[in-house]
Amino acid sequence: MKSSVKNPKVILVGAGPGDAELITVKGLKAIKNADIVLYDALVNKELLKHTQEGVECVYVGKRSNLHKYTQGKINQMLVDYALKYGTVVRLKGGDSYVFGRGAEEVDFIESQGVETEVIPGISSALSVPASQGIPLTKRSINESFWVITGTTSDGNVSKDINLGAQSSATLVVLMGLRNFEVIMEQVAVHRHKLTPFAIIQNGTLPNEKITMNTLNNYKGVVSSIDYSSPGIIVIGDVVGEHPSFLEEEIQRVLEIAF
Template identity: 50%
Template sequence: MKLTLIGAGPGDPELITLKAVRALGEADVVMYDALVARELLDYCRPDALLVYVGKRKGAYSCTQEEINPLIVHYAQQYGHVVRLKGGDPFVFGRGYEEAEYARQHGLEVDLIPGISSSYAVPAMAGVPLTSRGVSESFWVVTGTTKDGELSNDLQLAAQSTATVVILMGIHQLPKIAGLFAGVGKADLPVAIIQNGTTLDERVVFGRVSDIVERVEQEGISNPAVIVVGEVVGLRANASATPFVGSQLRPSTISTNTSTRS
């Protein structure tokens, strides 16, 4: 009995590792999340069982408490389960919880990291997280804790000179903007990137003082990555468009998953 946790990357189906593709082709069962590109399911065996366990706001599928025992159930019944998760399983992906639960129930566990949206999405939109003379480091912070509150780390991040990347925070944007404004950073540049690395990508630039209004005007929603810092100004002031690669989403991998999901 085996569980393989796979990071599917930030959205573009071509941003997945060769090792992950090989594991998908070996799996008996693939349990996949909402933000996973459906084209990736083409790498699965024709006889593999594909199970959707996505969690999206306003659309119920499975809670984490339901997913954990399902992993064990399918491993006991079929053998090799792949858990296909967006981004990287160990970056706000609850991968550790699933791995530990599986180990405690006798499963062999393997991890195949994925490209995290925290840095890939800004990069493909032309926003560097560090740049010599502008930013020497960056924070990656969740926008909402398990209690529905802002992370205490965000207060510390806002007071630093580092770039701040906030995941799952679009619904907390007014509070986030207020926090940065409260430490004297109302003029700090901000980028909000929705559906990053895909054909549906949308980017809104602004400053802490006006980003909430801009996001409301554009109708930006999750999944979105928030980037706050002087590096955003490098992209916002540049004449170049985002990198050409970001305009080639998704890949041309053929799809035939309509009857399998």
């Protein structure tokens, strides 16, 4: 396809975890200057209001196996729109390079001779626990954290869950809710049964919900999971730093005792 514009370009912008204010200044500026925007399911639609009048915003999200466009089709759209309109903003949830297929898109776009730029975003992996008051690291508690996918491209649980469970790292599991029981079963083999964990859904949004408990009780929280909302699982002693973890734990112990 021959370009009708001077400088075709695709800018990958990380939209942040949900709260529309958790985007970078640079990301917002790119949205304001975009000629067209392609956005994903977990992007806060408020951000689209910052586009200039008449700028089209195309939804290309893939949630709950409802794929309107395949990844191949999206890649091609990004190139075609850049050649047709000029600057395409590709808006993705969190950070484009954390389980966001951003690198695949950049590879394809550049292979077609179109310029790219990546504007980092605040990943849900870091910001959702932080906004709940859970530090991913705390001196004298842990020395690292792992961000792991709970569902690999073939639908299975990543082997890294088992490896991570053998370390003392905080485990942050994205896309893990549907495999929650298998994940927790694997972690429970290696970690102390009183290891705290949290499930945080719709993090940083008004309908945010957190469920906390300890590893020996993971089966008891399964019924509280809302599979239609995005959620992360955080496992490790740092979850005990949540402002109300101790209070809730005391409550649970009292309920069992009396």
